[in-house]
Amino acid sequence: xxxxxxxxxxxxxxxxxxxxxxxxxxxxxxxxxxxxxxxxxxxxxxxxxxxxxxxxxxxxxxxxxxxxxxxxxxxxxxxxxxxxxxxxxxxxxxxxxxxxxxxxxxxxxxxxxxxxxxxxxxxxxxxxxxxxxxxxxxxxxxxxxxxxxxxxxxxxxxxxxxxxxxxxxxxxxxxxxxxxxxxxxxxxxxxxxxxxxxxxxxxxxxxxxxxxxxxxxxxxxxxxxxxxxxxxxxxxxxxxxxxxxxxxxxxxxxxxxxxxxxxxxxxxxxxxxxxxxxxxxxxxxxxxxxxxxxxxxxxxxxxxxxxxxxxx
Numbered sequence: 001x002x003x004x005x006x007x008x009x010x011x012x013x014x015x016x017x018x019x020x021x022x023x024x025x026x027x028x029x030x031x032x033x034x035x036x037x038x039x040x041x042x043x044x045x046x047x048x049x050x051x052x053x054x055x056x057x058x059x060x061x062x063x064x065x066x067x068x069x070x071x072x073x074x075x076x077x078x079x080x081x082x083x084x085x086x087x088x089x090x091x092x093x094x095x096x097x098x099x100x101x102x103x104x105x106x107x108x109x110x111x112x113x114x115x116x117x118x119x120x121x122x123x124x125x126x127x128x129x130x131x132x133x134x135x136x137x138x139x140x141x142x143x144x145x146x147x148x149x150x151x152x153x154x155x156x157x158x159x160x161x162x163x164x165x166x167x168x169x170x171x172x173x174x175x176x177x178x179x180x181x182x183x184x185x186x187x188x189x190x191x192x193x194x195x196x197x198x199x200x201x202x203x204x205x206x207x208x209x210x211x212x213x214x215x216x217x218x219x220x221x222x223x224x225x226x227x228x229x230x231x232x233x234x235x236x237x238x239x240x241x242x243x244x245x246x247x248x249x250x251x252x253x254x255x256x257x258x259x260x261x262x263x264x265x266x267x268x269x270x271x272x273x274x275x276x277x278x279x280x281x282x283x284x285x286x287x288x289x290x291x292x293x294x295x296x297x298x299x300x301x302x303x304x305x306x307x308x309x310x311x312x
Contacts (some may be wrong), residue, residue, distance in 0.1 A: 072102035174203035190220030208235025236271030275299040
């Protein structure tokens with residue numbers, strides 16, 4: 001009888017304690033709050049898009065029945081819009097949350113890597129791109145961007161390994177050849193650098209950034225004439241990999257204000273060709289914007305095209 005009473009007492013005690021405890025709603029990880037940053041400087045259209053997307057995210061957060069995958073997508077889409085509009089801190093928060101909710105989805109660490117890269121946090125960018133390569137080893141853009149981060153941290157051998165893997169998947173990628181050329185340059189293999197960089201330039205002749213490392217490579221093999229020729233052609237037009245995921249981000253804000261912002265960034269970077277490309281697109285949408293025309297005229301002037309500068 002005593003034993004039965006003791007068992008009953010324990011059972012009642014456990015039942016009471018369980019009733020007083022609040023069970024967790026789900027097994028979701030702890031997530032960071034996402035608030036709208038100061039968007040007053042954005043165009044009215046971009047402000048409206050950001051507010052609409054944030055309201056949609058808030059509704060999904062408040063929906064207790066939303067699946068983790070749906071919530072991850074909501075955070076990820078908000079992050080993509082923040083990334084497109086260059087609100088990088090807010091984009092980071094969204095992609096961290098999305099990745100925590102959907103750890104096997106490669107998109108969120110990939111976009112997080114670009115968020116870190118754009119804010120010059122190369123070590124964090126490398127970690128994010130490495131995560132993508134773990135999840136999807138044959139994702140060529142991630143291999144290339146991770147190699148870029150390794151080159152930036154003076155690890156040419158590791159960069160070479162990644163780029164050779166990428167070349168096996170996409171042998172005619174100009175971005176891969178451009179990376180291999182700079183790896184060879186870092187190793188003082190000047191002949192190899194010339195070979196890779198010339199091949200990259202043949203694939204993408206508009207990528208004027210190739211000319212400077214190519215000039216260094218020609219100087220390294222003692223060809224001063226070719227070195228001087230390429231120095232005179234150097235510019236800031238880069239050669240990124242073909243990248244559908246980042247194209248999705250770029251397409252989110254295809255309006256005059258977005259092109260204007262990108263054009264201004266290109267001017268700041270002294271990328272005159274890039275500025276002309278973006279500002280021309282802005283004027284095609286909003287031809288009466290005098291400020292855009294002034295910037296476009298400046299870009300033409302810096303390219304020594306006085307006639308077009310005066311026209312703008």
